Amino acid sequence: MIxxxxxxTKATTxxxxxxxxxxxxxxILAGGHSLVPALKLRLNQPExxxxxxxxxxxxxxxxxxxxxxxxxxxTHNDIATNPLVRxxxxxxxxxxxxxxxxxxRNRGTIGGSLAHAxxxxxxxxxxxxxxATIAVQGPKGARKIxxxxxxxxxxxxxxAEDEIITAIHVPVVAGARATxxxxxxxxxxxxxxxxxxxxxxxxxxxxxxTGLSDTPHRDHAAEAAVSGKPLDAAAIAAAAAAAGEGVxxxxxxxxSEKYRKHLAKVYLKRALEAIA
Amino acid sequence: MHLEYREFLGTLGSNSNSxxxxxxxxxxxxxxxxxxxxxxxxxxxxxxxDTLRLTGTHIGCDTSGCGACTVHxxxxxxxxxxxxxxxxxxxxxxxxxxxxxxxxxxxQEGFHQMHGLQCGFCTPGMIMTAADLLSRNSNPSxxxxxxxxxxxxxxxxxxxxxxKSVQYAAEKINKExxx
Numbered sequence: 001m002i003x004x005x006x007x008x009t010k011a012t013t014x015x016x017x018x019x020x021x022x023x024x025x026x027x028i029l030a031g032g033h034s035l036v037p038a039l040k041l042r043l044n045q046p047e048x049x050x051x052x053x054x055x056x057x058x059x060x061x062x063x064x065x066x067x068x069x070x071x072x073x074x075t076h077n078d079i080a081t082n083p084l085v086r087x088x089x090x091x092x093x094x095x096x097x098x099x100x101x102x103x104x105r106n107r108g109t110i111g112g113s114l115a116h117a118x119x120x121x122x123x124x125x126x127x128x129x130x131x132a133t134i135a136v137q138g139p140k141g142a143r144k145i146x147x148x149x150x151x152x153x154x155x156x157x158x159x160a161e162d163e164i165i166t167a168i169h170v171p172v173v174a175g176a177r178a179t180x181x182x183x184x185x186x187x188x189x190x191x192x193x194x195x196x197x198x199x200x201x202x203x204x205x206x207x208x209x210t211g212l213s214d215t216p217h218r219d220h221a222a223e224a225a226v227s228g229k230p231l232d233a234a235a236i237a238a239a240a241a242a243a244g245e246g247v248x249x250x251x252x253x254x255x256s257e258k259y260r261k262h263l264a265k266v267y268l269k270r271a272l273e274a275i276a
Numbered sequence: 277m278h279l280e281y282r283e284f285l286g287t288l289g290s291n292s293n294s295x296x297x298x299x300x301x302x303x304x305x306x307x308x309x310x311x312x313x314x315x316x317x318x319x320x321x322x323x324x325x326d327t328l329r330l331t332g333t334h335i336g337c338d339t340s341g342c343g344a345c346t347v348h349x350x351x352x353x354x355x356x357x358x359x360x361x362x363x364x365x366x367x368x369x370x371x372x373x374x375x376x377x378x379x380x381x382x383x384q385e386g387f388h389q390m391h392g393l394q395c396g397f398c399t400p401g402m403i404m405t406a407a408d409l410l411s412r413n414s415n416p417s418x419x420x421x422x423x424x425x426x427x428x429x430x431x432x433x434x435x436x437x438x439x440k441s442v443q444y445a446a447e448k449i450n451k452e453x454x455x
Contacts, residue, residue, distance in 0.1 A: 001338055008299055008316035008362050029363070036358045037340055039317070049316065051363065077352070101427025102405060103343060106352040107359065187341060189426065 003039035007048035011055060014137055014166060020050045023162045028052055030073045033100070033108035034116035058111070058166060061085060067172050069135075072111025072165040076100070079110060089170055091178035091196065095126045098182060100189050111165040114150070117157045119250065120190040124151055124216035126180050128208035129196035132170045138163035154214040175201040177275035181267045182211070185254055192255050193263040197271040203228045207239070207271075212264050213247045221245060222268060231276035239272060240265040301365040305330065306374030314361045320354075321345045323361035324371060332372040332400050336429070343428030346401035347371045353408035355427070372400035375407070382445040382452075383407055392441030394432035402428050406442045414450055416442070 008029075011017035021028065025047040029035055038044040052058055058073035061082050068088055070079060079085050080096035099105055099113075099122050113123045114134060127134070127147040134145045136159055145158050152158055159165065182194035191211035198206045205226045210216040225238040244264035249257045298313035305328060312327060324330045324347065333356060336344030340358040347356045348370040375381040383403045386392060393399045402425065409416055409424040416424065421442045422435070430438060 002319075003317040006316055008360070010362075010365070029360075032360065032363065033340065033358055036319075036360065040319075040338070049360075053363070101343070102408060102424055103346055103353050103355045103427045104340065106349075106408075107354050 001040035003036075004042060004045045006039075006046050008051065009048060010051045014052075014055060014058065014164070017050050017052050017055065017164060018137060018139055018162070020048070021162060021164065022048075026050055028112075028115070028164050030058075030109040030112045031075060031107040032112075033104055034112055034118065052164065053109075063088075064169070068170045070110060070168045070170065072114075072167055073109050074111075076105035076108050076110065076113075077102075080105065088172045089130070089178075091126060091130065091180050091198065092170070095122050095180035095196070098122060098180070098184065098189075104189075110168060114168070115157060115159055115165055117151055117155050118190070119154050119214050119216065120185075120192070120194075120211040121216075122180065122182065122191055122194055122210060125191075125194050125196040125208040125210035127168060127170070128216060128218055129178060129180075129198045129206040130170050131198075131206060132168050134159075134165055135167040135169060136160075136163045137166050142166070144169070148218060151215050151217070156215075173200045179271050179274040181271045181274065183263050183267060193260055193267055195264065195267040195271045197268070197275055199226075199231065199275050205231075205239075205272075207243070207268060209244070209264055209268075211250070212244060212260060213249055217247065219243055219247075219268075226272065231272055236269055236272045236276070240269045243268045299362045299365075301362055303361075303364050303366070304368040306370060316360060316362050318361045319357055320347070320349075320359040320361050320364050320369075321356035323364070324356060324369070330371050330373050334397055334400055336397065336401075341427075341429065342398070342401070343405060343425075344398050344401040346404040346428065348404060348408065351408075351411065353405045370404075372403060375403065381407070382448040383410070383442065385448065386441035386444035387438075390437050390440040390444050392433065392438045398428060398430045398432075402430065402438055406445065409442070410446055410449060414453070415446055418443070 009020045027046040029049040029051045030053050058071045060071045076096045076099045080093050086093045113121050132147045178198035180196045182191040194210040196208045207219045207222045221242040222239040225242050226235045229235045244261040249260050251257050302311050324333050334344040336342035340355045345357040349367050405428050421439050
Protein backbone atom coordinates (compact mmCIF):
# COMPACT_ATOMS: atom_id res chain seq x y z
CA MET A 1 0.00 0.00 0.00
CA ILE A 2 1.48 3.31 -1.12
CA UNK A 3 0.33 6.73 0.12
CA UNK A 4 -0.54 9.54 -2.31
CA UNK A 5 2.17 12.13 -2.86
CA UNK A 6 2.81 14.84 -0.33
CA UNK A 7 5.51 17.31 0.58
CA UNK A 8 7.53 16.71 3.74
CA THR A 9 8.94 19.34 6.09
CA LYS A 10 10.95 18.66 9.20
CA ALA A 11 10.15 21.41 11.72
CA THR A 12 12.76 22.49 14.25
CA THR A 13 10.53 24.70 16.42
CA UNK A 14 6.83 24.75 17.32
CA UNK A 15 6.49 28.12 15.54
CA UNK A 16 8.00 26.61 12.36
CA UNK A 17 5.61 23.69 12.58
CA UNK A 18 2.55 25.94 12.90
CA UNK A 19 3.72 28.10 9.99
CA UNK A 20 4.35 25.05 7.80
CA UNK A 21 1.08 23.36 8.73
CA UNK A 22 -1.18 25.93 7.07
CA UNK A 23 -4.91 25.59 7.35
CA UNK A 24 -6.61 22.38 6.35
CA UNK A 25 -4.33 20.77 3.78
CA UNK A 26 -1.38 19.80 5.99
CA UNK A 27 -1.03 17.16 8.70
CA ILE A 28 1.29 16.87 11.68
CA LEU A 29 3.54 13.80 11.70
CA ALA A 30 5.11 12.67 14.98
CA GLY A 31 5.44 8.90 15.42
CA GLY A 32 3.19 8.25 12.43
CA HIS A 33 1.55 5.19 13.94
CA SER A 34 -1.98 6.43 13.32
CA LEU A 35 -1.25 8.70 10.35
CA VAL A 36 1.00 6.47 8.20
CA PRO A 37 -1.50 3.55 8.18
CA ALA A 38 -4.24 6.05 7.23
CA LEU A 39 -2.04 7.47 4.45
CA LYS A 40 -1.34 3.95 3.14
CA LEU A 41 -5.06 3.18 3.01
CA ARG A 42 -5.55 6.62 1.39
CA LEU A 43 -8.10 7.48 4.04
CA ASN A 44 -6.01 10.60 4.41
CA GLN A 45 -4.45 12.46 1.46
CA PRO A 46 -2.75 15.58 2.83
CA GLU A 47 -0.78 18.01 0.66
CA UNK A 48 2.08 18.08 3.14
CA UNK A 49 3.33 16.53 6.33
CA UNK A 50 5.08 18.54 9.01
CA UNK A 51 7.36 16.31 11.09
CA UNK A 52 7.54 17.48 14.73
CA UNK A 53 9.39 14.45 16.09
CA UNK A 54 12.76 16.23 16.16
CA UNK A 55 11.56 19.20 18.24
CA UNK A 56 13.27 18.43 21.57
CA UNK A 57 10.92 20.53 23.76
CA UNK A 58 7.94 18.50 22.51
CA UNK A 59 9.48 15.28 23.75
CA UNK A 60 10.38 16.45 27.25
CA UNK A 61 8.65 15.27 30.43
CA UNK A 62 9.02 17.70 33.34
CA UNK A 63 7.52 18.87 36.64
CA UNK A 64 5.65 22.17 36.76
CA UNK A 65 3.54 23.65 39.59
CA UNK A 66 3.35 20.31 41.35
CA UNK A 67 2.07 18.50 38.25
CA UNK A 68 3.72 16.81 35.30
CA UNK A 69 3.96 18.19 31.78
CA UNK A 70 4.30 15.48 29.15
CA UNK A 71 5.47 16.70 25.75
CA UNK A 72 3.10 15.82 22.92
CA UNK A 73 5.83 14.00 20.98
CA UNK A 74 6.85 11.79 23.93
CA THR A 75 6.51 8.20 22.78
CA HIS A 76 4.48 5.64 24.71
CA ASN A 77 7.79 3.97 25.58
CA ASP A 78 9.27 7.30 26.81
CA ILE A 79 6.28 7.61 29.16
CA ALA A 80 6.25 3.97 30.27
CA THR A 81 9.92 4.12 31.27
CA ASN A 82 10.20 7.69 32.58
CA PRO A 83 11.16 7.74 36.31
CA LEU A 84 9.09 10.89 37.05
CA VAL A 85 5.99 9.36 35.47
CA ARG A 86 6.55 6.04 37.20
CA UNK A 87 6.77 7.66 40.63
CA UNK A 88 4.22 10.51 40.30
CA UNK A 89 1.68 9.17 37.76
CA UNK A 90 1.91 5.38 37.85
CA UNK A 91 -1.38 5.05 35.90
CA UNK A 92 0.28 6.78 32.93
CA UNK A 93 3.25 4.38 32.96
CA UNK A 94 0.92 1.41 33.46
CA UNK A 95 -1.33 2.35 30.54
CA UNK A 96 1.55 3.35 28.24
CA UNK A 97 3.03 -0.12 28.70
CA UNK A 98 -0.23 -1.71 27.51
CA UNK A 99 -0.53 0.20 24.22
CA UNK A 100 -0.12 -1.87 21.05
CA UNK A 101 3.20 -3.71 21.11
CA UNK A 102 6.87 -2.86 21.67
CA UNK A 103 7.38 -1.54 18.15
CA UNK A 104 4.28 0.65 18.32
CA ARG A 105 5.28 2.00 21.74
CA ASN A 106 8.73 2.87 20.41
CA ARG A 107 7.22 5.18 17.74
CA GLY A 108 3.68 6.20 18.68
CA THR A 109 3.24 9.40 20.71
CA ILE A 110 0.70 10.57 23.29
CA GLY A 111 -0.09 13.76 21.36
CA GLY A 112 -0.60 11.83 18.14
CA SER A 113 -2.92 9.38 19.83
CA LEU A 114 -5.00 12.17 21.41
CA ALA A 115 -5.23 14.18 18.17
CA HIS A 116 -6.22 11.10 16.17
CA ALA A 117 -8.93 10.33 18.79
CA UNK A 118 -9.55 6.73 17.89
CA UNK A 119 -12.62 5.77 19.93
CA UNK A 120 -10.74 2.75 21.32
CA UNK A 121 -7.43 4.48 22.10
CA UNK A 122 -6.06 3.99 25.61
CA UNK A 123 -4.84 7.53 26.39
CA UNK A 124 -8.27 9.13 26.15
CA UNK A 125 -9.67 7.34 29.20
CA UNK A 126 -6.45 7.96 31.14
CA UNK A 127 -6.33 11.75 30.54
CA UNK A 128 -10.05 12.01 31.36
CA UNK A 129 -9.74 10.17 34.68
CA UNK A 130 -6.59 12.09 35.61
CA UNK A 131 -8.28 15.45 34.98
CA ALA A 132 -5.53 16.42 32.52
CA THR A 133 -5.46 19.50 30.29
CA ILE A 134 -4.30 19.47 26.68
CA ALA A 135 -2.08 22.43 25.72
CA VAL A 136 -2.45 23.41 22.06
CA GLN A 137 -0.91 26.13 19.93
CA GLY A 138 -1.91 27.72 16.64
CA PRO A 139 -1.43 30.93 14.62
CA LYS A 140 -3.76 32.75 17.04
CA GLY A 141 -1.73 31.68 20.08
CA ALA A 142 -1.75 29.02 22.76
CA ARG A 143 -4.72 27.72 24.76
CA LYS A 144 -5.51 24.87 27.12
CA ILE A 145 -8.40 22.46 26.67
CA UNK A 146 -9.69 20.33 29.55
CA UNK A 147 -9.62 16.64 28.64
CA UNK A 148 -13.36 16.55 29.38
CA UNK A 149 -13.92 19.12 26.57
CA UNK A 150 -11.38 17.66 24.14
CA UNK A 151 -13.10 14.60 22.67
CA UNK A 152 -16.13 15.62 20.62
CA UNK A 153 -16.93 12.49 18.58
CA UNK A 154 -15.52 9.57 16.65
CA UNK A 155 -12.04 10.72 15.50
CA UNK A 156 -13.20 14.27 16.40
CA UNK A 157 -11.61 16.67 18.87
CA UNK A 158 -11.75 20.33 19.91
CA UNK A 159 -8.39 20.86 18.15
CA ALA A 160 -8.66 23.33 15.25
CA GLU A 161 -7.16 22.35 11.89
CA ASP A 162 -4.37 24.92 12.23
CA GLU A 163 -3.47 23.96 15.81
CA ILE A 164 -1.07 21.37 17.19
CA ILE A 165 -0.97 19.71 20.60
CA THR A 166 2.18 20.78 22.44
CA ALA A 167 1.83 19.10 25.85
CA ILE A 168 -0.40 17.28 28.28
CA HIS A 169 -0.58 18.87 31.74
CA VAL A 170 -1.45 16.37 34.44
CA PRO A 171 -2.13 17.35 38.06
CA VAL A 172 -0.38 15.17 40.66
CA VAL A 173 -2.59 14.75 43.74
CA ALA A 174 -0.75 13.46 46.81
CA GLY A 175 -2.23 10.18 47.97
CA ALA A 176 -4.33 9.64 44.84
CA ARG A 177 -4.67 6.09 43.59
CA ALA A 178 -5.33 5.42 39.92
CA THR A 179 -5.33 2.54 37.46
CA UNK A 180 -6.16 1.70 33.86
CA UNK A 181 -7.61 -1.73 33.08
CA UNK A 182 -8.53 -2.92 29.62
CA UNK A 183 -9.73 -5.88 27.63
CA UNK A 184 -7.36 -5.76 24.66
CA UNK A 185 -8.49 -6.89 21.23
CA UNK A 186 -6.08 -9.82 20.82
CA UNK A 187 -4.71 -8.80 17.40
CA UNK A 188 -4.69 -4.99 17.44
CA UNK A 189 -4.35 -4.56 21.24
CA UNK A 190 -6.80 -1.66 21.03
CA UNK A 191 -9.25 -1.57 23.95
CA UNK A 192 -12.49 -3.42 23.32
CA UNK A 193 -13.30 -1.65 26.56
CA UNK A 194 -10.83 0.26 28.72
CA UNK A 195 -11.57 1.79 32.11
CA UNK A 196 -9.45 4.37 33.94
CA UNK A 197 -10.27 5.19 37.54
CA UNK A 198 -8.73 7.65 39.96
CA UNK A 199 -9.61 8.18 43.64
CA UNK A 200 -8.26 11.21 45.48
CA UNK A 201 -7.89 11.31 49.29
CA UNK A 202 -11.03 13.49 49.56
CA UNK A 203 -12.96 10.42 48.33
CA UNK A 204 -13.79 11.83 44.88
CA UNK A 205 -13.61 9.19 42.14
CA UNK A 206 -13.15 9.83 38.42
CA UNK A 207 -14.17 7.01 36.09
CA UNK A 208 -13.59 7.15 32.34
CA UNK A 209 -14.24 4.66 29.56
CA THR A 210 -12.71 4.18 26.13
CA GLY A 211 -13.85 1.73 23.45
CA LEU A 212 -17.33 1.66 24.92
CA SER A 213 -18.95 4.28 22.70
CA ASP A 214 -18.06 6.70 19.86
CA THR A 215 -16.55 9.17 22.28
CA PRO A 216 -14.39 8.43 25.32
CA HIS A 217 -16.20 9.84 28.33
CA ARG A 218 -16.47 10.14 32.10
CA ASP A 219 -19.22 7.97 33.58
CA HIS A 220 -20.83 10.37 36.06
CA ALA A 221 -23.47 7.89 37.23
CA ALA A 222 -20.82 5.33 38.18
CA GLU A 223 -18.73 8.08 39.82
CA ALA A 224 -21.70 9.18 41.95
CA ALA A 225 -22.13 5.61 43.21
CA VAL A 226 -18.65 5.57 44.78
CA SER A 227 -17.59 9.20 45.33
CA GLY A 228 -17.35 10.23 48.97
CA LYS A 229 -17.91 6.68 50.17
CA PRO A 230 -15.62 3.90 51.35
CA LEU A 231 -14.61 1.78 48.33
CA ASP A 232 -16.20 -1.38 49.69
CA ALA A 233 -17.84 -4.27 47.87
CA ALA A 234 -21.30 -2.69 48.05
CA ALA A 235 -20.14 0.65 46.59
CA ILE A 236 -18.16 -1.08 43.85
CA ALA A 237 -21.16 -3.24 42.96
CA ALA A 238 -23.37 -0.12 42.79
CA ALA A 239 -20.86 1.62 40.46
CA ALA A 240 -20.66 -1.45 38.23
CA ALA A 241 -24.47 -1.58 38.07
CA ALA A 242 -24.55 2.06 36.94
CA ALA A 243 -21.65 1.78 34.46
CA GLY A 244 -22.40 2.03 30.75
CA GLU A 245 -26.09 2.78 31.27
CA GLY A 246 -27.60 5.53 29.15
CA VAL A 247 -24.77 5.72 26.60
CA UNK A 248 -24.87 4.62 22.98
CA UNK A 249 -22.63 1.55 22.98
CA UNK A 250 -20.39 0.55 20.06
CA UNK A 251 -21.30 -2.61 18.19
CA UNK A 252 -18.87 -4.32 15.83
CA UNK A 253 -17.90 -7.85 14.86
CA UNK A 254 -15.72 -8.14 17.95
CA UNK A 255 -18.39 -7.37 20.54
CA SER A 256 -22.15 -6.90 20.72
CA GLU A 257 -23.76 -4.10 22.72
CA LYS A 258 -24.61 -6.53 25.53
CA TYR A 259 -21.08 -7.94 25.70
CA ARG A 260 -19.40 -4.51 25.64
CA LYS A 261 -21.66 -3.25 28.41
CA HIS A 262 -20.81 -6.37 30.41
CA LEU A 263 -17.08 -5.74 29.84
CA ALA A 264 -17.52 -2.14 31.06
CA LYS A 265 -18.95 -3.39 34.34
CA VAL A 266 -16.29 -6.09 34.76
CA TYR A 267 -13.38 -3.75 34.02
CA LEU A 268 -14.79 -0.98 36.20
CA LYS A 269 -15.04 -3.47 39.06
CA ARG A 270 -11.43 -4.58 38.51
CA ALA A 271 -10.24 -0.97 38.35
CA LEU A 272 -12.02 0.03 41.57
CA GLU A 273 -10.81 -3.08 43.38
CA ALA A 274 -7.26 -2.24 42.31
CA ILE A 275 -7.41 1.24 43.87
CA ALA A 276 -9.52 0.34 46.93
CA MET B 277 12.56 -5.09 -9.56
CA HIS B 278 13.55 -1.59 -8.47
CA LEU B 279 12.60 -0.09 -11.86
CA GLU B 280 9.32 -1.95 -11.86
CA TYR B 281 8.53 -0.56 -8.44
CA ARG B 282 9.29 3.01 -9.57
CA GLU B 283 7.14 2.51 -12.65
CA PHE B 284 4.38 1.14 -10.42
CA LEU B 285 4.55 4.29 -8.30
CA GLY B 286 4.15 6.38 -11.44
CA THR B 287 0.86 4.67 -12.25
CA LEU B 288 -0.72 5.55 -8.93
CA GLY B 289 -3.01 8.51 -8.48
CA SER B 290 -1.71 11.61 -6.79
CA ASN B 291 -3.03 14.95 -5.63
CA SER B 292 -3.63 17.04 -8.76
CA ASN B 293 -1.65 20.10 -7.69
CA SER B 294 1.22 18.45 -5.84
CA UNK B 295 4.63 18.18 -7.43
CA UNK B 296 7.15 15.38 -6.92
CA UNK B 297 9.66 16.62 -4.40
CA UNK B 298 12.70 14.53 -3.62
CA UNK B 299 14.07 14.77 -0.09
CA UNK B 300 17.71 13.96 0.60
CA UNK B 301 18.23 11.47 3.38
CA UNK B 302 21.39 10.27 5.04
CA UNK B 303 21.09 6.97 6.91
CA UNK B 304 23.52 4.48 8.33
CA UNK B 305 22.39 0.93 7.62
CA UNK B 306 24.26 -1.95 9.27
CA UNK B 307 27.18 0.42 9.85
CA UNK B 308 27.38 1.66 6.24
CA UNK B 309 26.50 5.24 5.25
CA UNK B 310 23.96 5.80 2.49
CA UNK B 311 22.66 8.99 0.90
CA UNK B 312 19.67 9.02 -1.42
CA UNK B 313 17.05 11.37 -2.72
CA UNK B 314 13.71 9.78 -1.90
CA UNK B 315 10.08 10.60 -2.40
CA UNK B 316 8.50 11.54 0.98
CA UNK B 317 5.90 8.79 0.63
CA UNK B 318 8.54 6.05 0.26
CA UNK B 319 8.26 3.65 3.20
CA UNK B 320 11.40 2.67 5.08
CA UNK B 321 10.77 -1.00 4.28
CA UNK B 322 10.71 -0.24 0.54
CA UNK B 323 13.85 1.86 0.87
CA UNK B 324 15.63 -1.07 2.57
CA UNK B 325 14.33 -3.74 0.22
CA ASP B 326 14.14 -1.98 -3.14
CA THR B 327 16.73 0.80 -2.98
CA LEU B 328 19.37 -0.92 -0.82
CA ARG B 329 18.37 -4.46 -1.91
CA LEU B 330 18.36 -5.67 1.71
CA THR B 331 15.53 -8.16 1.25
CA GLY B 332 15.97 -9.92 4.59
CA THR B 333 13.41 -7.49 6.02
CA HIS B 334 10.03 -8.92 5.00
CA ILE B 335 6.67 -7.34 4.29
CA GLY B 336 3.92 -9.43 5.83
CA CYS B 337 0.67 -7.63 6.55
CA ASP B 338 1.77 -4.12 5.49
CA THR B 339 -0.59 -2.74 8.18
CA SER B 340 1.71 -2.58 11.24
CA GLY B 341 0.19 -5.75 12.68
CA CYS B 342 2.51 -8.67 11.99
CA GLY B 343 6.01 -7.42 12.77
CA ALA B 344 7.76 -9.19 9.86
CA CYS B 345 9.25 -5.82 8.79
CA THR B 346 10.80 -5.06 12.19
CA VAL B 347 14.22 -3.38 12.10
CA HIS B 348 16.13 -1.34 14.67
CA UNK B 349 16.11 2.44 14.33
CA UNK B 350 18.62 4.06 16.69
CA UNK B 351 18.60 0.84 18.71
CA UNK B 352 14.82 0.46 19.05
CA UNK B 353 12.63 -2.09 17.28
CA UNK B 354 10.25 -0.40 14.81
CA UNK B 355 7.90 -1.65 12.11
CA UNK B 356 9.53 -0.36 8.93
CA UNK B 357 6.25 -0.57 6.98
CA UNK B 358 4.92 2.21 9.21
CA UNK B 359 7.94 4.52 9.06
CA UNK B 360 8.61 6.85 6.14
CA UNK B 361 12.16 6.72 4.78
CA UNK B 362 12.39 10.50 5.31
CA UNK B 363 11.73 9.93 9.03
CA UNK B 364 14.88 7.79 9.15
CA UNK B 365 17.06 10.70 7.98
CA UNK B 366 20.04 10.88 10.34
CA UNK B 367 19.18 7.55 11.97
CA UNK B 368 21.19 4.38 12.37
CA UNK B 369 19.32 1.30 11.12
CA UNK B 370 20.10 -2.35 11.79
CA UNK B 371 18.44 -5.07 9.71
CA UNK B 372 18.69 -8.84 9.99
CA UNK B 373 21.63 -8.66 7.54
CA UNK B 374 23.55 -6.67 10.17
CA UNK B 375 23.13 -9.20 13.00
CA UNK B 376 25.76 -11.82 12.18
CA UNK B 377 29.30 -10.67 12.87
CA UNK B 378 31.48 -13.31 11.23
CA UNK B 379 29.40 -15.86 13.08
CA UNK B 380 25.68 -16.11 13.73
CA UNK B 381 24.20 -13.81 16.35
CA UNK B 382 23.15 -15.81 19.46
CA UNK B 383 19.50 -15.28 18.46
CA GLN B 384 20.12 -16.65 14.97
CA GLU B 385 21.92 -19.60 16.49
CA GLY B 386 19.05 -20.04 18.97
CA PHE B 387 16.40 -20.13 16.23
CA HIS B 388 18.55 -22.71 14.41
CA GLN B 389 19.20 -24.90 17.45
CA MET B 390 15.72 -24.76 18.96
CA HIS B 391 13.72 -25.08 15.70
CA GLY B 392 12.35 -21.56 16.13
CA LEU B 393 11.12 -21.43 12.56
CA GLN B 394 9.31 -23.48 9.99
CA CYS B 395 8.63 -21.36 6.89
CA GLY B 396 10.94 -18.61 8.20
CA PHE B 397 8.93 -15.65 6.91
CA CYS B 398 8.45 -14.06 10.35
CA THR B 399 11.96 -14.94 11.57
CA PRO B 400 13.86 -11.73 10.71
CA GLY B 401 11.22 -9.65 12.52
CA MET B 402 11.13 -12.07 15.47
CA ILE B 403 14.91 -11.86 15.82
CA MET B 404 14.97 -8.06 15.63
CA THR B 405 12.21 -7.71 18.25
CA ALA B 406 13.86 -10.30 20.50
CA ALA B 407 17.19 -8.44 20.16
CA ASP B 408 15.43 -5.24 21.32
CA LEU B 409 14.15 -7.17 24.36
CA LEU B 410 17.53 -8.71 25.22
CA SER B 411 19.22 -5.31 24.95
CA ARG B 412 16.91 -4.04 27.71
CA ASN B 413 16.55 -7.24 29.73
CA SER B 414 19.23 -9.87 29.28
CA ASN B 415 17.49 -12.44 31.45
CA PRO B 416 13.78 -12.30 30.59
CA SER B 417 11.19 -14.69 31.98
CA UNK B 418 9.02 -16.71 29.62
CA UNK B 419 6.17 -14.27 30.27
CA UNK B 420 8.37 -11.28 29.46
CA UNK B 421 9.48 -12.92 26.20
CA UNK B 422 5.88 -13.60 25.17
CA UNK B 423 4.84 -10.04 26.10
CA UNK B 424 7.75 -8.56 24.10
CA UNK B 425 6.83 -10.61 21.02
CA UNK B 426 3.16 -9.54 21.04
CA UNK B 427 3.72 -7.43 17.93
CA UNK B 428 5.14 -10.33 15.90
CA UNK B 429 2.92 -12.96 14.36
CA UNK B 430 4.04 -16.48 13.40
CA UNK B 431 1.66 -18.75 11.53
CA UNK B 432 3.72 -21.95 11.83
CA UNK B 433 5.28 -22.60 15.18
CA UNK B 434 2.70 -21.77 17.83
CA UNK B 435 5.48 -19.60 19.34
CA UNK B 436 6.66 -22.33 21.68
CA UNK B 437 10.01 -22.91 20.01
CA UNK B 438 10.44 -19.19 19.34
CA UNK B 439 10.35 -18.61 23.11
CA LYS B 440 12.87 -21.42 23.58
CA SER B 441 15.10 -19.84 20.91
CA VAL B 442 15.11 -16.51 22.74
CA GLN B 443 15.85 -18.30 26.04
CA TYR B 444 18.76 -20.11 24.31
CA ALA B 445 20.15 -16.78 23.10
CA ALA B 446 19.75 -15.11 26.50
CA GLU B 447 21.60 -17.95 28.16
CA LYS B 448 24.41 -17.81 25.60
CA ILE B 449 24.76 -14.02 25.85
CA ASN B 450 24.84 -14.18 29.67
CA LYS B 451 27.52 -16.94 29.56
CA GLU B 452 29.65 -14.81 27.22
CA UNK B 453 29.32 -11.76 29.46
CA UNK B 454 30.02 -13.67 32.69
CA UNK B 455 33.71 -14.03 33.60
